[in-house]
Amino acid sequence: MANPLEHCADCVELLGEYIDGSLPPERAEALEAHLSLCPPCITFVRTYKATRALCRHKLAREMPAELKSSLQAFLAKNVPGYRTPGDGGGEKN
Numbered sequence: 001m002a003n004p005l006e007h008c009a010d011c012v013e014l015l016g017e018y019i020d021g022s023l024p025p026e027r028a029e030a031l032e033a034h035l036s037l038c039p040p041c042i043t044f045v046r047t048y049k050a051t052r053a054l055c056r057h058k059l060a061r062e063m064p065a066e067l068k069s070s071l072q073a074f075l076a077k078n079v080p081g082y083r084t085p086g087d088g089g090g091e092k093n
């Protein structure tokens with residue numbers, strides 16, 4: 001059983017990793033325990049998630065097509081199992 005984090009500051013430090021899913025399970029549990037007791041932190045998480053989603057979309061929209069395709073080519077080459085979206089020219093979005 002993990003101890004809840006005592007300070008909101010500790011919580012905030014872990015949030016980035018928590019949202020990325022890279023936080024170790026026991027730390028994530030402690031964070032969730034704190035969140036369940038601390039409404040301001042819940043609000044913060046919601047805002048943080050929304051902001052990150054917005055940034056990602058904005059970034060994806062503004063990324064030049066050449067950069068996007070060379071990034072995809074790089075990933076396809078270096079990441080086993082990575083599939084290029086729209087591979088085969090069937091893009092419908």
Ligand SMILES: [Zn+2]
Nearest residue numbers: 008011038041
């Ligand atoms: Zn808090």
